[in-house]
Amino acid sequence: MYNLWAYLTYLRGDYDEAMDQLQKAEEQIQDSDPDADIKRTVMYGNYAWLLYHQKDFIKSSAYAKKVEAIKQNYKLAQENHKLLIDIYSEEGWAYLLFGSKYYEKAAKCFKNGLEFDKRHPELNSGYATARHRVASLNYPETEFSETIDALENAVKYNSEDTVVKTLLALQYQDHKQYQEAGKLIEEALEQEPGSPYVLRYAATFYRRAGDAEEATELLEKAIALTPTSATIYHQLGICYKSLVTINKRREQQARSNRQPTNHYRQQRAEAIDKAISHLEKAVELQDTFLAAYIALGDMYARKGLYLRAEEAFYKAAGMAKITNAEKQELHLIWGQYELFNRNSEQQAIKHFKKVILIKNPTKNRQYAIGHLNKIAEDMIGQNSADATGYGLRGFIYQQEEQERMAIENYKKALQLQPDNEEYVEAISSLEGTLRE
Template sequence: MLRSFHTKSGQWGLEDSYWSKVSKNSLDKILPKLKCHFTWNLFKGESISHDLEDRVCNQIEFLNTEFKPTMYNLLAYVKHLRGQNEAALECLGQAEELIQREHSDQAEIRSLVTWGNYAWVYYHLGRLSEAQTYADKVKQVCEKFSNPYSIECPELDCEEGWTRLKCGERQNERAKVCFEKALEEKPDDPEFSSGLAIAMYCLDKKPQNQFSVKVLKQAIELSPNNEYIKVLLALKLQKMNEKAEGEQLVAEALEKAPCQTDVLCSAAKFYKRKGDLDKAIELFLKALESLPNNGYLHYQIAYCYKAKVKQIQNTGELETSGHREKIEGLRKCAVGYLTKTIEKGLDPQSVHPDLIGLLETEENRQIVIDGKELPSTERQQLYQRYSIFRAYCEKSEDTAVQHYSEGLPITTVSTEKEKMKYQLQNIGENQLPRNAPNSWYLQGLIHKLNGDLLQAAKCYEKALGHVLRNSPSGIGSLFLSASELEGGSEEMGQDAELCSRRTP
């Protein structure tokens, strides 16, 4: 029999170590069964949105109190992903406290997701006994429904649905399924109905499809004070050419919720479509006060200023100096907000082609990069984003490879590295021919970001070998096998020649 003892250094004895191992093995089997953010695969294969934390915090500020626990749970998960586990525990404490206060009649059921998250965070902190405590709390509730660690219930489906709606477009379909499942049990629940309406709106891209209109109207009947859903209905009606009714709904929503950011953003979108760009800019700027790190808002404002230039150009009154000065001023505003878009890390694939022209002149490049009074690390990160941005917009992989590599050595922030690694992988997968020299170079950069210097060196050797494969000295044979030296196509030879010109 193992006996407990403590050394002078305070290390565990054999028995403590044994039970710790038993506890860890047990948790390894239990935790994947818990319904919570850690088992929903919310960001599998993706980087976290640059401004997600800001948006979640904003929702906590403006949402009705009874909905806040859902956002605190999501915020806790985001904090964990960023390595801030103690902050994650604080968020879970806020969620637990609000559930007890606002949902006292359903406190146990509503707490299952929070307790599951607690168990996972404590597990990652190595505090296994506390992780087991929260897993046991889940078990005690679930056993009442003849299932040890997981149950089917509409409140859990609803929580998962709201969480997925916050985590990007790819999650919308699954969010819709969650709310539909919840409504099967409680068809007249206002919260479930609102969730389904928002998910349906996000998925419905066809103006003639009236199904989402029906769901939105039903949600408004059940939640007459939900101003956001009113604006979504207005946007849908606008697409169906029922503009007067839509504008009335927008005006009503802005009057009743003048500071709610999701209402402001959607109302701005309504006026942008209408062509009232000044009103759209006014509303986007108001939303920006609460969400200063939101790249999407900066992009929308840049787009509106560019559209204002088009409006003036279409009047045919370009000859007067007043109009020329006004156009120049609008363009500078557009470039300024486009700079912020790049700074805030908005995915370049989201950018409209009309804005690409703003980056074509050397003068504007200087505004974006060289004119920024930033510390060297931040300036270099901005330069990397700018390069990737240009590569997406112009389909120019050499721009991304060369400019990105200039700033790579001093990029030290882990979240920044992850985001840029993800963007580099996209360029490599979507824009470069397989086995192109720059493809090997990109793979080398990604391995370098991962800290795998041996694999990075191998990839760089492959890239260098393709560059030198046709050298009369035969030096390419040092880096490529015989089959690789002989099997290259004419296209590969051209790629190698181009790469030899581009490589610093």
């Protein structure tokens, strides 16, 4: 981290501060460490690079010579491997710190290092972390077996790394290995109860398990340790969003049992306010936090702040980098807002179609299909001569690649609305597909 901070301060043009940060980084290397010289190769290289850019060529050359001198001491293959392992490790962690576009490169660096030592603790932890992040970016298309293997190796060869334990626990949870997952979470919290990363991932585990109260408690501890973390504020917002749903369900259950509901209604209102507060803090700290804007729009809608909700949705839609899964989540929530809060079936249909047209087989896509199907059934139930209802049915079958059912429903729609070009084109296209 000191090396990274040195680089960032160099980019700002503050060479003195950059040099101070490099000195702090060097202080972390203990002379008692048998591999101290190896760890200094990257360090001295950084000094040489920074001094070169300050045009202090004499000192820069001196540090470059120090690197060469260390290399001379590690000419034998086994010793040279140690040198390469440290360089691959430093490079891998640097790539991880610079964001998602570098995760694949980070994984490659750690994997290259593991070619020399498959049991190396830090390389295994780095590789597992990188694979987990790559897999998370590409969900749900990713095959997770390689990620789980990497995480299991990291836990095996680096049992002190509590973060990889929590990441493996989340993978186990996804694959319904609940007992193993819970055990790892408990171990990690016992080993390092003050780690913001452990607290954050443990909170994710409990939230997914339906224990939003426990998750919130852990995240409150984490935010006290890292008060400028947009990610943790977002996670807190998501936890309070879960509590909104939980209290709504409790309120409905109490009503059906003819019990008082005021307490749950109040709890739900407080959870909405807290969710909004934390999500607003998240986007204040990170103006490009797409997931936070989506959740914030949803919470604004639930509080009846419709203009703010739409502002948040448009902000999210205008982001430069948005994955297909994120688009599906955005347009599902936007469609629900239009349907339930604004009573606009037409606008809701538009957004649900956008979700379904993205072929990612996510839960959000299934929810959108469910909503669109319900709208179609209601239309046909209220008026059997409603072309739109049959047209929506045709669209759903078409996207689910059930061509014959799609044609049948589009033809019913066309009989009721003979001039509709959308239905004509859809039937022509589907019939062409069946002939191929």
